[in-house]
Amino acid sequence: MRYVPAEQLEPGMVIGQEIHDSMGVLLIHSGTKLTGDQITRIVYQGMPGVYIDDEISRDIQIKEAVRxxxxxxxxxxxxxxxxxxxxxxxxxxxxxxxxxxxxxxxxxxxxxxxxxxxxxxxxxxxxxxxxxxxxxxxxxxxxxxxxxxxxxxxxxxxxxxxxxxxxxxxxxxxxxxxxxxxxxxxxxxxxxxxxxxxxxxxxxxxxxxxxxxxxxxxxxxxxxxxxxxxxxxxxxxxxxxxxxxxxxxxxxxxxxxxxxxxxxxxxxxxxxxxxxxxxxxxxxxxxxxxFAIYPVGCEVVLSTKARGVVVENHPGFVMRPTVKLLDTGEEVNLRDDRMAYNITITQLMM
Ligand SMILES: [Fe+2]
Structure with missing residues (x-):
């Protein structure tokens, strides 16, 4: 699962976590393939973004403090x-x-x-x-x-x-x-x-x-x-x-x-x-x-210009998470990988 800001949603993306309205009513089931109308509704309701499921993010588990x-x-x-x-x-x-x-x-x-x-x-x-x-x-x-x-x-x-x-x-x-x-x-x-x-x-x-x-x-x-x-x-x-x-x-x-x-x-x-x-x-x-600065499931841009999804945070090192690159699927651990010491995160897509 990964987090996609509302304005970057596209028809056909698959919802990873069910969406409720403010009164707790279920609006969209997980597993739903988004239509253009549903995206319009998500944006209209003022939701900042949603979790989707795709190939690159299949193994990413997002754990919330409260269900x-x-x-x-x-x-x-x-x-x-x-x-x-x-x-x-x-x-x-x-x-x-x-x-x-x-x-x-x-x-x-x-x-x-x-x-x-x-x-x-x-x-x-x-x-x-x-x-x-x-x-x-x-x-x-x-x-x-x-x-x-x-x-x-x-x-x-x-x-x-x-x-x-x-x-x-x-x-x-x-x-x-x-x-x-x-x-x-x-x-x-x-x-x-x-x-x-x-x-x-x-x-x-x-x-x-x-x-x-x-x-x-x-x-x-x-x-x-x-x-x-x-x-x-x-x-x-x-x-x-x-x-x-x-x-x-x-x-x-x-x-x-x-x-x-x-x-x-x-x-x-x-x-x-x-x-x-x-x-x-x-x-x-x-x-x-x-508290995560780069929450798991969010897309980031690295100083190498590569884009990736945050897959893990390290306690005490919230600036240096592990990131899975979108184009190669390779995982870069910004805390431990020697080759990554000079790589920084330049943008968080939220
Ligand atoms: Fe207050």
Missing amino acids: PEIKADAVKVVHEFFDKIGDNSNLSPEENLIQLMVENVVNDVMADEQVVYNLIDIRTYDSYTYAHSVHVGIISAIIGVKMNLPEDELNDLVTAGFLHDIGKVYINPDILNAPRRLTPEEREEMMQHPAIGYMHLTNEFHFSERVNQTVLQHHEWYNGHGYPNKVKGKDLLLTSRILRAADVYDAMTTKRPYHAPYLPSEVLEYIMGRSGLEFDPEIVEIMASQ
Whole structure:
């Protein structure tokens, strides 16, 4: 299987992994030969790309931290939870469903601890908030597992990841989706969402105080320059510090009304540059060594002008993966092959 950006899809390409819409509905089965109409639909839905199967990529296994069907289920449940908050009905069934989804995600991440994580997310953007929330939960779980958090703390972390932006339900949608810089007054309103979220979670639900506090603190910075309470350093909950970094990572790698998606390398560079300022250095170190810059299955261009597909990442050496060349099928291990020491990756096709 390999990843092909939406604009490079061609009729006849075979889908390698099933495609769901934002409500978890199956759109295209794996094994389907793409038609022109289906490609138009993929592009129209705003999907960044899809996994396809072809000769060169037949042996490439792409392992995601969480199975796609579990992720799709979680997005649906989070979507329903956001829709129902504030309608004053009995919310405990929704609360239990969230807990169940959290357990599914934590179990999947723990079941298969990977050395380097592929964090490409294939998703539609019509309901950004819900897919983003689930993905933040997953990224947080990965960091939490690497930091050996006990299971109850891990569960709280992922729950807070799913619900961190729940306060946005009460923010004017024109401000939320504005494809421009916000005015100072609008920014002020936007900055209310962690406190609003905290208030609703505390008053209407029975999540742990750690979940609620993590939601309250998810825009606080390590150096105390965040909001709303300017808490800093280790006074911030560990779960909040992890959630902050996961939130920024996912928001930047995703297409938004006001920016195109950044490459994983650009996002990690940004996060590393803000280590000790916005982010906890210990967490930055984990992300920099365990998150793939060149995800397995992605096409890259080498300094030799040859094109290839990434087949393996090496822990601690995320800049130097093994690449299978498209024209010869030869595999080049950029970390170990002596002949490859002076070869660099010049482009990632995403
Ligand atoms: Fe937020």
